[in-house]
Amino acid sequence: MTKQTLPNDKPLMGKIITKELECEDTYKFLIELPIKAQRALPGQFIMLWVPGVDEFPIGIAGFKENILEVGIAKMGPGTEAMINKQIGDLVGVRGFYGKPFKPPQDVNHLLIGGGFGMTPLKLLTTTLLEKDSKQNIHVFEGARTKDRLMYLDWFQDLHDKDLITFHVCTDDGSYGYQGFPTVDLENFLQENQTPSVMYVAGPEKMMKAIFNIGKKYSNVMDMQMSLADRYMRCGFGACSYCAVDPTGWRICVDGPVFNTEQLEQISDFGLYKRLESGEKVRI
Amino acid sequence: MSFDTEVGDIQLRNPLILASGVLGTTYSTLQRTYEAGLGAVITKSIGPRSRIGNPNPSVFALQEIRSVINSVGLANPGYSIFREDIQILNENKIPTIVSIFGENKEEFLEVLNGLKDLSVLAFELNLSCPNTEKGGTQIGTDPELVKEIVSMLRKETEIPLWVKLTPNVSNILEIADAAIKGGSDALVAINTLKAMVIDIQTKMPVLGFKRGGLSGAAIKPIGIRYVYDLYENFGDKIPIIGVGGIYRGEDIIEYLLAGATAVEIGTSLGVAYPENMIRFFQMKIKKYMKEHQFNSIKEITGGAHR
Known part of the structure; x- marks a missing residue:
């Protein structure tokens, strides 16, 4: 039976069917789940359980019927244990959790990401390309070097097929132009007066900087940013370890994707996060 | 018709209180929940120092029984840091009850003394968390220790002390009696039930801490039974606060x-x-009071004891 979404339940055990090196220190995994669901929405996340080690939130890069794609970079003991998993091993999945990106009609879609932030943006790109009418999609990706560009071949291929425009850069100039994604982003916003919506995922400090850039341009209709890079326990709203001040919004259910109006109200945005103890610290 | 509620000397706008451990890590979720229409809120349990709690998974839902199992293990920033959150709640006039815990008498005393100058409606003593190696349940199952801790804290403050009881005992009445003799102002029943989930594919306990506590719909009939028993024995002496699976x-x-x-x-x-849940709760209570011609919450209390 195909369900609307997965149930909010104990971890659903899925089998790893593909494991590939995606870029430096980052692996692409395909996980086969025992239940079919209609779809995962771009920006939603799962809680991934590596049995006996840890459970952590991770963005969804793709989902079709019952095959889930995630990208795992080495961040700590949990992600490291996941990277050491092999094809055939079982891992637990809870989700899909959170509010997704909500792309409106008739705008330029500007997807801006860094590092594992590219994960939800990959699913967003897939979703936009599935629409009946051709969408104007621009993807801005930056990394330190070519080896660290996530989904480089995938995005480059779409660019070569003229399905998206891929604005790619590296700090050292080893691929694309040398510099930050914001350079091309600002060039685009200055040259195109048609309405644009920005979708951003990545480190929060970077997002805050991009948010401040976006605010300068009246042709930016909305900025939707994913604040998923925070400590979470439950993923469905109960524990509140991911909550932001002063609104009391839980990243896991009220987010992780917030729009411009909401981001303006979150004083923690780009500045503070919570540790496992609940203590608030500077990012 | 009025929702006004009195728990001992404490006046509340209605009988709905946020239980400790949910939405209570930061002032902003507590404030949000109060503003959604509760009578008061209770913080996450606060101890003497920062604790990161147990490894994940530490909270997940069990859909079939509309319940949640957790082994958070009292993760909290410690009273000296959490004071700031309570201060903001005070400034914003949010009726706040602070849940406190310690591994021994001295720690309870330290936490209480570290917070008692703040505007706190009551302290709820968490004598019953099942998710730690020491303290919690261990204290809450020993009547002598319960009496000793409550009476010691009683001497330190005029602020009401509520004792949260664990259902994981053979005789809850004995513990309740000890809490009353120690000078408790209200009894809260029940905390989570000891529970566990094993994944049959990997043959491993799912919780990072292996064992946990169960909350949610599955434990409601148990909570009802305990509240009924407590009311029968102590209803004329002390207010009882019901919790579990609402x-x-x-x-x-x-x-x-x-x-x-x-x-x-x-x-x-x-x-x-x-926001939605609290609105539904209030609508239902209002409808029931109208149908059964109750004018106050007090009139409903204990109505099943006939």
Whole structure:
């Protein structure tokens, strides 16, 4: 039976069917789940359980019927244990959790990401390309070097097929132009007066900087940013370890994707996060 | 018709209180939940120093029984840091009850003394968390220790002390009696039940801490039974606050009829949007009071004891 979404339940055990090196220190995994669901929405996340080690939130890069794609970079003991998993091993999945990106009609879609932030943006790109009418999609990706560009071949291929425009850069100039994604982003916003919506995922400090850039341009209709890079326990709203001040919004259910109006109200945005103890610290 | 509620000397605008452990890590979720229409809120349990708690998975839902299992293990920033959150709640005039815990008498004393100068409606003593190696349940199952801790804290403050009881005992009445003799101002029943989930594919306990505590709909009949028993034995001496598995307005009425003066709600507010849940609760209580010609919450309390 195909369900609307997965149930909010104990971890659903899925089998790893593909494991590939995606870029430096980052692996692409395909996980086969025992239940079919209609779809995962771009920006939603799962809680991934590596049995006996840890459970952590991770963005969804793709989902079709019952095959889930995630990208795992080495961040700590949990992600490291996941990277050491092999094809055939079982891992637990809870989700899909959170509010997704909500792309409106008739705008330029500007997807801006860094590092594992590219994960939800990959699913967003897939979703936009599935629409009946051709969408104007621009993807801005930056990394330190070519080896660290996530989904480089995938995005480059779409660019070569003229399905998206891929604005790619590296700090050292080893691929694309040398510099930050914001350079091309600002060039685009200055040259195109048609309405644009920005979708951003990545480190929060970077997002805050991009948010401040976006605010300068009246042709930016909305900025939707994913604040998923925070400590979470439950993923469905109960524990509140991911909550932001002063609104009391839980990243896991009220987010992780917030729009411009909401981001303006979150004083923690780009500045503070919570540790496992609940203590608030500077990012 | 009025929702006004009195728990001992404490006046509340209604009998709905946010239970400790859900939405209580930061002032902003507590404030949000209060503003959604509760009578008061209770913080996450606060101890003497920062604790990161147990490894994940530490909270997940069990859909079939509309419940949640957790082994968070009292993760908290410690009272000296959490003071700031309470101060903001004070400034914003949010009726706040602070849940405190310690591994021994001295730690309870330290936490209470570190917070008692703040505007706190009551301290709820968490003598019953099942998710730590020491303290918690261990204290809450020993009547002598319960009496000793409550009477020691009683001497330190005029602020009401509520004792949260564990259901994981053979005789809850014995513990309740000890809490009353120690000078407790209200009894809160129940905390989570000891529980566990094993994944049959990997043959491993799912919780990072292996063992945990169960909350949610599955434990409601147990909470009702305990509140009923407590009311029968101590209802004339002390207010009883019912907690465990409230998912619908009807559950609140049931707790009141069993003998509760007020109720605490946790899991269901966390799993859903607190704003919607609280609105439904209030609508249901109002409808029930109208249908059964109750004018006050007090009139419902203990109604099942006939």
